[in-house]
Amino acid sequence: MTDLEEIKRRRTFAIISHPDAGKTTLTEKLLLYGGAIHLAGSVKARKTARYAVSDWMEIEKQRGISVTSSVLQFDYQGCRINILDTPGHADFSEDTYRTLMAVDSAVMVIDVAKGVEAQTKKLFKVCSDRGIPIFTFVNKIDHFGKNPFDLMADIEDVLGIRSCPMNWPIGVNGDYTGIYDRETEMCHLFIKDNAHGVKKLEMISGKMDDEKITSHLSPEIIQSLKDDLELLDEAGDPFDEEKVAKGELTPMFFGSAMTNFGVQPFLEKYLQLAPPPEPRKTLEGTVAPEDPNFSAFVFKIQANMDPKHHDRVAFMRICSGVFEKGASVLHRQSGKMIRLSQPQQFLATERQTVEKAYPGDIIGVFDTGELGVGDTVCEKKHPVTFIDFPVFPPELFARLSPVSSMKRKQFLNGVTQLAQEGAIQVYKQPYIMESFIIGAVGQLQFEVMKYRLENEYNVSVNLEPLGFTAARWTEGDVPPEELVGIDNAMVVYDRRERPVYLLPNAWQAGWLAQRNPKVKFLESPPLG
Numbered sequence: 001m002t003d004l005e006e007i008k009r010r011r012t013f014a015i016i017s018h019p020d021a022g023k024t025t026l027t028e029k030l031l032l033y034g035g036a037i038h039l040a041g042s043v044k045a046r047k048t049a050r051y052a053v054s055d056w057m058e059i060e061k062q063r064g065i066s067v068t069s070s071v072l073q074f075d076y077q078g079c080r081i082n083i084l085d086t087p088g089h090a091d092f093s094e095d096t097y098r099t100l101m102a103v104d105s106a107v108m109v110i111d112v113a114k115g116v117e118a119q120t121k122k123l124f125k126v127c128s129d130r131g132i133p134i135f136t137f138v139n140k141i142d143h144f145g146k147n148p149f150d151l152m153a154d155i156e157d158v159l160g161i162r163s164c165p166m167n168w169p170i171g172v173n174g175d176y177t178g179i180y181d182r183e184t185e186m187c188h189l190f191i192k193d194n195a196h197g198v199k200k201l202e203m204i205s206g207k208m209d210d211e212k213i214t215s216h217l218s219p220e221i222i223q224s225l226k227d228d229l230e231l232l233d234e235a236g237d238p239f240d241e242e243k244v245a246k247g248e249l250t251p252m253f254f255g256s257a258m259t260n261f262g263v264q265p266f267l268e269k270y271l272q273l274a275p276p277p278e279p280r281k282t283l284e285g286t287v288a289p290e291d292p293n294f295s296a297f298v299f300k301i302q303a304n305m306d307p308k309h310h311d312r313v314a315f316m317r318i319c320s321g322v323f324e325k326g327a328s329v330l331h332r333q334s335g336k337m338i339r340l341s342q343p344q345q346f347l348a349t350e351r352q353t354v355e356k357a358y359p360g361d362i363i364g365v366f367d368t369g370e371l372g373v374g375d376t377v378c379e380k381k382h383p384v385t386f387i388d389f390p391v392f393p394p395e396l397f398a399r400l401s402p403v404s405s406m407k408r409k410q411f412l413n414g415v416t417q418l419a420q421e422g423a424i425q426v427y428k429q430p431y432i433m434e435s436f437i438i439g440a441v442g443q444l445q446f447e448v449m450k451y452r453l454e455n456e457y458n459v460s461v462n463l464e465p466l467g468f469t470a471a472r473w474t475e476g477d478v479p480p481e482e483l484v485g486i487d488n489a490m491v492v493y494d495r496r497e498r499p500v501y502l503l504p505n506a507w508q509a510g511w512l513a514q515r516n517p518k519v520k521f522l523e524s525p526p527l528g
Ligand code: G4P
Pocket: 017, 018, 019, 020, 021, 022, 023, 024, 025, 026, 088, 139, 140, 141, 142, 143, 255, 256, 257, 258, 259
């Protein structure tokens, strides 16, 4: 296969949903169809196994949320699929947002009984701001659900996007027994069994007037299906590839991940319609996936996947060129050459060493502490810097210090690693060595930081909340001495040694900007 063919067959996407809509179950079923696992249950099992080895995951378990993202790869019908799983909890949206920077499309899972929920809305916005095509999977149709037209209206009202149902649930009053495929005009009925979808489920397929089908459906159900389809044909949006590509129209599929209803047809259609890797913006211009020069960016760092070894894995998305094992690349941010050691890909339950990887692929490399989230690696002769990587303005600040000064070394080590992981933002105050100022978007980030320092680095810490809600950077090199009116601000320094001004509120930040009209103030760190 040529390099170009390799690129074209890649589909890299994330599954987004409000907690409990069925993202984990759908991921698992996609792997099942992809042959990557033979029995459903292993994605969940993997989650559980990780709880056992990794103590800090306790926090997830206690709160019933998922705080980390995983990457899974498998082949299906000639496509190489990379699924990026994302955490569902709102406080971890930063991690999720970054993961969404690494995909080419997204699958939005909606619970048929609940419609669009709060977290779906937030995640959808990130995708639509980036113009990523979004496909909708309406899940749990084995259970009583909303009217499908109401769901379409919900998607339009809440998310502002039109939907185009590719299939339609068969049933009345929210009680469904199958789906109708609008393209092939086939009905697929599923016989509910007691296996709870543990294995692939047999289904009965046929045209609407086929006796195989009619014998299972009441005349009322058949009439209702006919009426719905007529209405869709007349008043619904036709499928339009261009609108889907621009993120203006979402192809909508109905199904049930748990019982395997419609999962396979969804996967097949999705692979056919979802885009292969697309060009990406850099400070130096657009980089196309076909560009022979290697480039990638780090979108996630996970420390202590194996707490016994204190390892750090940097996950990167390849954007151009072909990656070969052992390659030395330029780390753009430090200007240093680094060797990407022990590159890994993640296949369902196992890690595998990568020999070669192509644009669209995600690889995890062991990192000794050089790489940070958002960083670019590329070829020395063709340096580029990926942009559009969101850094969220922190809104909560606290002073973090070790309870015992004997633990200073572990404390420094832990804080530095967790900062590089992007778990939290860390600032230093001039001349103060025994504590850091930390910034977060949500309170839960502080709690996880505290928990992880205690459990992974064996340091108890004090967290003292500070009354600031706004942080400001300046464009260019402006020393704090040159600013007027910074008496209310705390001056701290970020990991690139840039001054940051912490202020009690946005009004005071505005006042500071007014008093220094020649200086441009920024709400998040400057790019690069
Ligand atoms: P999430 O990752 O989006 O948070 O959701 P997850 O897949 O964990 O699913 C949440 C719950 O919904 C699970 O039940 C799961 O079994 C159930 N579920 C997923 N898909 C379907 C479906 O198609 N139909 C029905 N009826 N239920 C579905 P749970 O009770 O929380 O967990 P478990 O007892 O299954 O382990």
